[in-house]
Amino acid sequence: MSDQLAIHVADLHKDFGEIQAVRGISFDVGRGAIFSLLGPNGAGKSTTISMLSCLLRPTAGDATVMGHSILQDPAGVKAAIGVAPQEVAIYEDLTARENLEFWGKMYGLRGHALRQRVDEVLELVGLTDRQRGRVGKFSGGMKRRINIAVALLHRPAVLILDEPTVGIDPQSRRHILDGVLAYNREGTTVLYTTHYMEEAQELSDHIAIMDHGQIIALGTHQELVQIVGEQDRIDFAWDAAPEALLARWRAIDGVHQVSATDGAVSVLADDSNVVLPRLFEAAAVAGVHISSVSIQEPNLETVFLHLTGRALRE
Amino acid sequence: MRLLDVTRKDLLQSARSLSALIFMFVVPILVTVLFSFMFGGAGGGQEFTAPRSAVVIFDGDQGRLSAASGLAPAAGGNLDFDVSAAQSMGELLAGLLQSNLFADLLQASAVASPEAARAAVDAQQAAVAVIIPADFTAALTGAGGAAEVEVYRDPTLTLGPRVVESIVRQLVEGFAAGTIGTGVVLAQASQAGIAITPELVQEVVAQHTESAFGQGETAPLVAIQAPPGVNAGPGFVSELLGLILGGMMAFFAFFSGAATIESLLVEQERGTLQRLFTTPTPRRTILAGKALTVIVTLAVQITVLMIFGALVFDIRWGDPAPVGLAGVGLMILAAATGLFLVSFLQSTRQSGVIFGGLLTLTGMLGMIPIFGGGVTASPWVDAVALLVPQGWAIRGILIARGGGTVAELAPTLLVICLWTAVFLGIGLRRLQRRFA
Numbered sequence: 180m181s182d183q184l185a186i187h188v189a190d191l192h193k194d195f196g197e198i199q200a201v202r203g204i205s206f207d208v209g210r211g212a213i214f215s216l217l218g219p220n221g222a223g224k225s226t227t228i229s230m231l232s233c234l235l236r237p238t239a240g241d242a243t244v245m246g247h248s249i250l251q252d253p254a255g256v257k258a259a260i261g262v263a264p265q266e267v268a269i270y271e272d273l274t275a276r277e278n279l280e281f282w283g284k285m286y287g288l289r290g291h292a293l294r295q296r297v298d299e300v301l302e303l304v305g306l307t308d309r310q311r312g313r314v315g316k317f318s319g320g321m322k323r324r325i326n327i328a329v330a331l332l333h334r335p336a337v338l339i340l341d342e343p344t345v346g347i348d349p350q351s352r353r354h355i356l357d358g359v360l361a362y363n364r365e366g367t368t369v370l371y372t373t374h375y376m377e378e379a380q381e382l383s384d385h386i387a388i389m390d391h392g393q394i395i396a397l398g399t400h401q402e403l404v405q406i407v408g409e410q411d412r413i414d415f416a417w418d419a420a421p422e423a424l425l426a427r428w429r430a431i432d433g434v435h436q437v438s439a440t441d442g443a444v445s446v447l448a449d450d451s452n453v454v455l456p457r458l459f460e461a462a463a464v465a466g467v468h469i470s471s472v473s474i475q476e477p478n479l480e481t482v483f484l485h486l487t488g489r490a491l492r493e
Numbered sequence: 494m495r496l497l498d499v500t501r502k503d504l505l506q507s508a509r510s511l512s513a514l515i516f517m518f519v520v521p522i523l524v525t526v527l528f529s530f531m532f533g534g535a536g537g538g539q540e541f542t543a544p545r546s547a548v549v550i551f552d553g554d555q556g557r558l559s560a561a562s563g564l565a566p567a568a569g570g571n572l573d574f575d576v577s578a579a580q581s582m583g584e585l586l587a588g589l590l591q592s593n594l595f596a597d598l599l600q601a602s603a604v605a606s607p608e609a610a611r612a613a614v615d616a617q618q619a620a621v622a623v624i625i626p627a628d629f630t631a632a633l634t635g636a637g638g639a640a641e642v643e644v645y646r647d648p649t650l651t652l653g654p655r656v657v658e659s660i661v662r663q664l665v666e667g668f669a670a671g672t673i674g675t676g677v678v679l680a681q682a683s684q685a686g687i688a689i690t691p692e693l694v695q696e697v698v699a700q701h702t703e704s705a706f707g708q709g710e711t712a713p714l715v716a717i718q719a720p721p722g723v724n725a726g727p728g729f730v731s732e733l734l735g736l737i738l739g740g741m742m743a744f745f746a747f748f749s750g751a752a753t754i755e756s757l758l759v760e761q762e763r764g765t766l767q768r769l770f771t772t773p774t775p776r777r778t779i780l781a782g783k784a785l786t787v788i789v790t791l792a793v794q795i796t797v798l799m800i801f802g803a804l805v806f807d808i809r810w811g812d813p814a815p816v817g818l819a820g821v822g823l824m825i826l827a828a829a830t831g832l833f834l835v836s837f838l839q840s841t842r843q844s845g846v847i848f849g850g851l852l853t854l855t856g857m858l859g860m861i862p863i864f865g866g867g868v869t870a871s872p873w874v875d876a877v878a879l880l881v882p883q884g885w886a887i888r889g890i891l892i893a894r895g896g897g898t899v900a901e902l903a904p905t906l907l908v909i910c911l912w913t914a915v916f917l918g919i920g921l922r923r924l925q926r927r928f929a
Contacts, residue, residue, distance in 0.1 A: 229767075232771040233770075233771065234767055234770055234771060254773060254775075257771060257772060257773045258773045260771070262768065262771045264764055264767065264768055266763075266764045267764075268763060268764035268765045268767070268768040269765065270502070270506065270765060272506050272509050272510070273502070273505065273506070277502075277505070281498065281502045282772070284494075284495060284498040285495060285498070285769060285772040285773075285774045286772055286773060286774075287495075287773060287774075329768075
């Protein structure tokens with residue numbers, strides 16, 4: 180195995196009774212890279228993170244983090260990683276500083292080194308002036324930042340962030356994304372899970388798209404987009420699309436996929452300039468009025484739609 | 494070191510939890526304070542003003558002390574009963590109960606038969622009937638027989654009958670102590686070759702009785718007032734409050750133990766436990782830190798309540814060694830019970846039901862000896878208390894408070910240790926299986 184790998188995952192499985200949450204995934208993350216696991220809720224991202232954090236024991240397969248096996252050397256893995264879980268996991272009745280000092284101790288920091296590192300991390304997440312405040316009184320975004328700060332305390336070689344921007348304001352989200360890039364510039368490997376295509380696109384060197392416990396696509400952003408070739412994605416805003424019309428659209432030459440979700444219909448087509456008039460024509464014949472349409476260049480959302488027939492946020 | 498960090502963090506959280514503090518300290522103290530007001534004072538120097546209990550006495554004692562009993566008249570004291578005039582131990586007991594010595598507590602009157610005495614209680618005209626058997630004097634003077642004073646009580650009442658029971662018990666024990674002393678004196682006289690005559694026996698009994706109940710004009714009846722529980726003054730209030738606070742302490746210690754170890758479930762639900770498990774700190778250390786939190790919490794709770802009781806209510810908890818051991822017994826059993834219960838729970842929603850229902854029920858059962866028991870309570874009723882861990886913890890406290898020695902406490906502590914071992918064994922095994 181290459182010393183250049185921060186994470187090596189080999190045929191990892193996790194079953195919960197009859198449910199196969201993760202079904203034989205494999206991927207590598209180079210040292211100093213940002214790697215994103217992209218997929219809808221329930222795709223198996225958090226289960227994968229839990230196995231890599233030694234919280235869950237895989238049903239089959241193995242993985243190494245900085246050369247330490249999650250099965251053979253969980254202590255080594257834990258010393259190498261910093262984990263910011265999806266749900267904010269800090270003590271709301273303690274202050275920001277008390278939280279960081281406690282968690283720092285759990286990572287083995289003591290005395291002056293601990294106090295100094297807490298100061299640095301508070302500065303990093305922009306909460307130095309709120310360090311004496313009880314976390315329970317913080318906004319959701321501030322809690323998220325403390326949640327991440329905890330994971331940074333011991334300068335981990337690998338930072339694992341599980342959906343760190345869910346449910347927060349744009350300002351805090353921006354702060355977190357900028358922070359991730361900053362930690363990475365300092366040499367930290369980042370494993371990032373999200374179901375926001377834009378975040379994966381902005382941050383990642385490599386992206387694995389997960390669905391139903393499997394990796395369905397893996398590569399750089401450019402490599403993934405090439406999967407759908409030159410296809411355009413045409414989105415219609417629609418409260419209730421008639422099924423008969425969707426069937427007509429699927430029959431049109433150059434249309435590869437038509438999928439309806441709540442309030443929208445997405446069409447994947449070879450050339451939107453050619454296909455769009457035909458779509459409108461079919462709608463007119465069916466007596467359906469179209470009020471809003473947008474055409475998008477191929478992106479990760481398009482890739483997911485192409486591979487699964489479903490939108491990423493379904 | 495990290496173990497202590499976990500404990501320190503948990504204690505800091507508890508200290509900031511108003512509900513935890515109220516439950517640990519305020520509620521037990523508040524309940525005791527309420528009882529103290531019911532008794533008309535807050536212990537330590539205030540007069541007990543509880544309503545007097547109506548008592549009917551049947552003196553069926555056929556025995557007779559010698560014509561010259563030798564009991565010194567207590568005319569110089571406050572007693573309005575002429576002890577020297579008592580012709581039998583039964584008459585002495587009945588006279589003392591009807592004397593002004595217990596006038597603040599008892600409204601005693603004599604009846605003609607045991608049936609009449611019991612009927613008065615059945616008709617709720619009296620709270621207690623004291624029935625002195627025919628061979629009472631004979632039993633006490635060593636002339637034969639094993640007499641038992643019957644205290645027939647209204648089962649719907651607790652406090653009044655308990656007061657009467659306590660007084661009768663102390664008086665009879667005082668008489669019995671005289672009997673033992675008499676036996677020793679007579680045995681020694683026999684060894685010395687002195688002929689044992691009925692007159693000598695009566696003389697010795699009279700001397701013992703005098704020493705117990707008639708100290709002459711300078712200090713009449715001082716001996717009666719000394720034992721806690723008999724004194725009608727502030728010491729008696731403190732005795733009762735000590736019982737109640739001891740019970741409350743045990744009752745709420747089990748809640749505190751369970752609530753503190755419940756932090757495992759709270760942390761699990763909030764995700765902090767899982768996050769702790771992703772740190773290099775071993776799981777064993779984290780769980781041990783939480784167990785230490787329970788021990789420290791209970792130690793603080795028990796110590797604070799005992800000191801508070803001693804300072805504010807003038808409660809005498811007993812000798813340090815047995816009281817300390819009883820406190821440790823309570824602590825480890827409450828902690829183990831909490832661990833045991835929490836190991837069966839999946840969420841804090843379940844814990845509310847379990848703690849509120851199960852611990853309240855078992856706690857109340859365990860407190861039977863405090864609120865419902867006594868010398869005449871059914872042994873079956875008292876045995877029910879020992880079906881639950883709280884009953885054993887309270888038993889330990891009662892033994893220590895009652896002046897029991899470490900040796901007397903040892904069997905109870907042994908049972909407490911057994912409960913603890915079983916609960917710890919099951920609880921730890923289940924938690925390890927869940928979190929390992």
